[in-house]
Amino acid sequence: MTWTELVMASAPTKGDQPAVSDVRTGEVLSYSAFVRRVTRAAAGLRRQGLRQGDHVIVDVPLGASLPVAVHCVAWAGGIAVLGSAGRARMMITQRSYDPAAVKADQVFSFRPAPGTRPFGELLANGSVEFGPLAGPAITLDGLRMFDHIELAGDLRRLAARLVVAKDDVVISAVSEPFRGLRVMDLAMMSGAHVVVAHGPSLVGCRVLAKERRATMVVAPYDLARRLLGDPILRVVDERAVVSSLGL
DSSP states (O other): OOHHHHHHTTHHHHTTSEEEEETTTOOEEEHHHHHHHHHHHHHHHHHTTOOTTOEEEEEOOSSTHHHHHHHHHHHHTOEEEESSOEEEEEEEESSOOOTTTEEEEEEEESSOOTTOEEGGGGGSSOOOSSOOSSSEEEESSSSSEEEHHHHHHHHHHHHHHHOOOTTOEEEEOOSSHHHHHHHHHHHHHHTOEEEEOSSOOHHHHHHHHHHHTOSEEEEOHHHHHHHTTOSSOEEEEGGGGTGGGTO
């Protein structure tokens, strides 16, 4: 399986069950909706002229829209560039962008914003049944590329090391988008439910864990250290989800 196929792997059995919940916005992304949006948006990107290896800037915060944005680019054969500036074939943003900082032929936004087109336009017709088997998929700086094979292999090793189960509820309290994406990839591959928290305090994290009946939390070192000792909650330092990639 390729990187995105691994992340989609649990969708046939999980269906409309939640994959990602965003505490800040209240948005809930189900497994079936994830697959539907990724494959349809990939077709939309191709209709708009995206070609194999084209760069697409993805400026979307941690939340339910981030995995959709990144994986639709990868499934279409493009390279997702996590950032808010630069030159690319296209851009996907959450709300707005700086035209002086971005040089892109087309900009798609999840929310209405001047100078952008609705992301929903990409979902209109058709879907991409099979994504690329290999090749670069994502970059954080435009220089080092992570390819499909590398990301899939690392995700498998990460799953074996951290052991996320299909009934787990995972709180993602990580500090930056790529780490958050890795948490969501790992959990969705395993059939778990990710609850995205945004900069929670120690008390806030404990309250959220109790409310959501969480079984696992991935957090920055200082917060993770203070959460240790809970008999039910497994605590993971966020560095563990990217360390094997050399980050």
